[in-house]
Amino acid sequence: MPHIKRKGTVRTGPLPSGTSTPMRQTLLDFPARSPSEIGVWRAVASPSRDLVGTPEPEVSLSPPDLSTPPCPAMETSGLEGTPDTLEVAGVLLHEGSAAGLDTAVENKQLGFEVFASTPSEVSLVDVWRLLQKMDGTIRKSTEETTNLVGTVNSLVKTVDDIKKDMDQKFLQVNEDIPSLTAVNETLIKDKLMIHKKIEQLENYNRRLNLKLLNFPKTLNISPVEMFRNFLTQNLNFTPEMFPPLNKIYYLPTSSKKKGVEENVTEPHNQAQMDLGNISEILESPLVHIEERATLLVSFVFQQDLNATMKTYFRNAQNPFMGQRVWIYPDVNKETQERRKLFLNMRQEVKYLGANYQLAYPCKCLIKYLGVKYTFFVPDHLRSFLDLKKINKG
Numbered sequence: 001m002p003h004i005k006r007k008g009t010v011r012t013g014p015l016p017s018g019t020s021t022p023m024r025q026t027l028l029d030f031p032a033r034s035p036s037e038i039g040v041w042r043a044v045a046s047p048s049r050d051l052v053g054t055p056e057p058e059v060s061l062s063p064p065d066l067s068t069p070p071c072p073a074m075e076t077s078g079l080e081g082t083p084d085t086l087e088v089a090g091v092l093l094h095e096g097s098a099a100g101l102d103t104a105v106e107n108k109q110l111g112f113e114v115f116a117s118t119p120s121e122v123s124l125v126d127v128w129r130l131l132q133k134m135d136g137t138i139r140k141s142t143e144e145t146t147n148l149v150g151t152v153n154s155l156v157k158t159v160d161d162i163k164k165d166m167d168q169k170f171l172q173v174n175e176d177i178p179s180l181t182a183v184n185e186t187l188i189k190d191k192l193m194i195h196k197k198i199e200q201l202e203n204y205n206r207r208l209n210l211k212l213l214n215f216p217k218t219l220n221i222s223p224v225e226m227f228r229n230f231l232t233q234n235l236n237f238t239p240e241m242f243p244p245l246n247k248i249y250y251l252p253t254s255s256k257k258k259g260v261e262e263n264v265t266e267p268h269n270q271a272q273m274d275l276g277n278i279s280e281i282l283e284s285p286l287v288h289i290e291e292r293a294t295l296l297v298s299f300v301f302q303q304d305l306n307a308t309m310k311t312y313f314r315n316a317q318n319p320f321m322g323q324r325v326w327i328y329p330d331v332n333k334e335t336q337e338r339r340k341l342f343l344n345m346r347q348e349v350k351y352l353g354a355n356y357q358l359a360y361p362c363k364c365l366i367k368y369l370g371v372k373y374t375f376f377v378p379d380h381l382r383s384f385l386d387l388k389k390i391n392k393g
Helices: 036-047 048-053 124-205 223-233 255-275 276-284 303-314 332-345 346-351 378-392
Strands: 085-088 092-096 104-106 113-115 209-217 245-251 289-299 326-327 355-359 363-368 371-375
Touching: 036 104, 113 346, 124 245, 124 255, 124 332, 209 223, 209 245, 209 378, 223 245, 223 289, 255 363, 303 326, 332 346, 346 355, 346 378
Parallel strands: none
Antiparallel strands: 085 092, 104 113, 209 289, 209 326, 245 289, 355 363, 363 371
């Protein structure tokens, strides 16, 4: 069957307005056509002019020019939108109140205005103004930071200089410590040596002195006559045996000690007078003892002092005018303290079966099991006694 070409009908009038084609709702329904496609349509329509002899209206298969397509229909979603966020200088700004661009909160820390809420419209002028303000603030912050860095650097340099100075001083101190220690030790040794020398000199100057404790004191009798009476009555000295004296006097006593001595001596005197013979009391002169004091006697010769002490040790228990009198050598105060400590250990030494002797001024001599020991410090004697007690027990 032969192919028959169907001839189409050409329409010369405009397209009818009422068409069954639905309205294109989106821009995607209007495809863009290139100029080459438009030329093809015009080339196809041009042969009809040659076939028809009479002029006819220009006919084209291309679609007619239409007006601007309508805007696509706006579609809304059922989801809630998130508020816009604006970040300015590291600060997040969220949409809050309905205030516009004019409503701003001054932030003193940033140095420029920060919007309290997202403005409805933002122009480049607003952005430029904000950038200018930020530029000033950043310049000011940069200047302050630079000054702060300079200050910190100067402080660091100062601290380094101080540290170096202190290190040098510490090194110098460390170098001086040994020499200072040696000087200190030398000074301590010299002080102890000088102290001992002074003590020895003081004891040497007092070597001819004796102290008579609890010695009676009266107004009618001088110290010399009272001392001679003591030598005669207690030590059995004759007038030819009286030693020559350099000086003799009573040492001053405090008021408290004086009151205590008066309270103690009066009952003893009364008791002695009550127990004595009435005829002797009536015949003897009445002597009023005002107080008991310390009598200092300084001899001229050393042998006289030694003879007096030996005689006293044999008659130490004899009372003089109602009370006992104690005689001690006149020594330095520190020497006297050491002598007391040695005397307190006398009974312990005798308990061990050793011989005890306290020499002048303060030297303890002990003879134990045929061996002689000399002690100048009481602590050494204490250690010796403790060791012997352990060995013996």
